Amino acid sequence: MAVGIIGYGAHIPRRRIKVEEIAKVWGADAPSFKKGLELLQKSVPALDEDTITLSVEAARNALARAGIDPKDIGAVYIGSESHPYAVKPSGTTVAEAIGATPDCHCADFEFACKAGSEGMFVAYGLVKAGLIKYGLGVGADTSQGAPGDALEYSAAAGAAAFIMGADDNLMIATIDETYAFMTDTPDFWRREHQFYPSHGGRFTGEPAYFRTVTGAVTGLLDKTGLKPGDFKYAVFHQPNGKFPKRAAKLLGFSFEQIEVGRLVPLLGNTYSGSSPLGLTAVLDVADPGDRILMCSYGSGAGSDVFVFTVGDRVRKAREMAPKTRWLLDENVKYVEYGEYAKLRRKIRLAEK
Amino acid sequence: MRDVAVIGVGMQKWGELWAKSTRDIFVESALLAMDDAGVDTLGAMYVGSMAPGLFADQEHLGSVMADYLGQKLIPSTRVESACASGGLAFRLACMDVASGMHDVVLAGGVEKMTDIGGGDATHALASAADMKWEAVHGVTFPGLYAMMAVAHMAKYGTTREQLAHVAVKNHYNGSMNSRAQFPMKITVEGVINSVKVADPLNILDCSPITDGAAAAIVVPADMVKDFKKAGVKVIGTGHATDTIALHDREDLTTLAAVSASAEQAYKMSGKGPRDLDFVEVHDCFTIAEIIVSESLGLFERGKGGPAAEAGDTGLEGRTPINPSGGLKSKGHPVGATGVAQIVEITEQLRGEAGKRQIKNARVALAQNMGGSGGSSVVHILEVM
């Protein structure tokens, strides 16, 4: 029984801030940031957008592509490091808003930037086990970077949703293989009650991101016997523009394989939405038969890897909801740092 | 049913009355009305107040006001219909006397609005809208009337300047009213350039936040001769409601409750729009006066704006509107407004209105509105 994606959807806030706008506030050198991180701008959520609202919109787009009765969704998993509540699930609101309640399993996941692929992973597993008919996995974030910190240039907002199922007639892309890799590597964290996350600076690179991503993909290739050349597309977690390019190079993937799904220069790092959003952009253009590799990364640290094979229905399904590159450009409004600081609640307001 | 008349009215100067509480304000105006009538005991009273709990942390105003007015054990009722609370209190007082239940009944209205901040006051006022399906989206009262203005401008070509003329005229009238909160004269340019509140309405298109009260004494018409001053007969009354939410009305450019309440009063009195020597209407916003003037039948649909611009509604115009200065200049302590309209009409019909006196005025209409037109109360009064 082939199990895979029967519906996918994306959602991206419409506001953007340019790297130059952030750099000028902190006296940083914008050209070196743009070159060093390969970032031009990032998405900024409005005051009324959060992980729940972005997840609902992405999930509705996935439902539009799946064309199924939402009551048949047996599991809703929202992966995020910016759930609006510390206690109270995001998933309950999302499930209610798409009409999947009450006959449904629900959980919120958190694993830094890997939480979205976890939701996909578990939803896929439950469908494959025959426990549920369809499962929804969403990766969404409205992530924060401390003012002036390197992360402020990249921490962005967006969501991607995937409905997993086993109906051959609905199949957009089968999941042929998965692999997970994790170790205890504290490269990025946020303690309870802290507003901004902390990170280990350059420690986030070699011993964390690169060791984990290369370890995960190598493990998958060993498990399957596949080679980089067997994939038409590859999507790596993209905390900035440079990391996925270097990971691809280390693993023997070409720039052409990763470029379609590398949204980060225009979008920023959407954390739990990062590699899942990249995958939606690939599905928007892939041809039936194309093989896709997706490798997430979550600090802490771990990666989930998937091998997809695109099905015939992709051509029809992709037209039933907005495409990701279109969302990236639609009605974009650039904000200045002052408005950005207000929208991201970085301004201390009077107590009420 | 007995014919009824107003035999006494009272109203103190309105404004930001920092030193006075809700009960102080009410009792002062009530005593003025009782003194005007020459009575010191009441058979019953009706107290119009929209939201004393939200504005001043006090409910149960029927008892509070009877107690502090020294009226022991009488029936005293608080009446609420948002900003039409005062007009409705007056109507119920008239019905009470007309029924034969009581002979001397006080109709009063009061609101103490300045104890809370402007944002909280905006919230309290918004509770006259549909809190669940309108206010929850951040729409305010200026916002609701602004949306009517946008629709009216689109349908009839009503202009920004025409709206301003309403405010200019009402402030001119109010400049001759010693009890007005904002008796200053203003200009069309001043209105158009004032601070934006809800496009296209600016601050000078909006009635203010006000502390104030007003009171009237209602008696059977055949008892008027027993009192020291002239009575004014209530010859028509009407009251109608409409959908609470603006968005549920098919036509956003008219106010159906105003037309329906006016029809009742016209029918009861045998008078029509052409018989009115002047009117006091609910100009909570400039656009409200224009739409109300059309819904009352004073002008054809879409002609309210041009009429305001042409001066037809000024003191010397065809149908003077709001010689008191209206809510705009006089102030708008929401629960008191409807009663204050009766005060103005009574004084005008008695010839006591001073510099703003309308010559030979014999018949006048008061129109008081709740919410975005969710309720409307109309009265027609005539000299005896």
Add this chain to the structure above:
Amino acid sequence: MPPARSWRTYPQGYMLEAARCKKCGKTFFPPRLVCNKCQGREFERFNMQRTGKVVTHTVIRTPSDEFSGEAPFAVGVIEMDDGPRLTSQIVDVSFDEVKIGMPVKLEFRRLSSEGDAGIINYGHKAVPART
């Protein structure tokens, strides 16, 4: 807002549940118990499509305290393609772009929150419909 007050209307707030009078066909959002056109009391419930057009609009520049951080914002009366009208903010739009007749779609958004510690109220806001 106490949690129960928004919770009890989640079907309308989250799914745009409306009702159609079985007697005269008039549609209502939110659903009602009595039709105000024919006094009918039997209704068929349905979830509205999230598309409509602007009937009238304004820009709120002086909000209540609850919305003070968001002003100025556009608000409009929206006529849904399924019939009922509702009030909604119109967001992600420049104010001069908002016109009577403008097609919109409704997106899921935060409507308000009870301070930093209370519950968050979700619902829909209109955005310009583009394809």
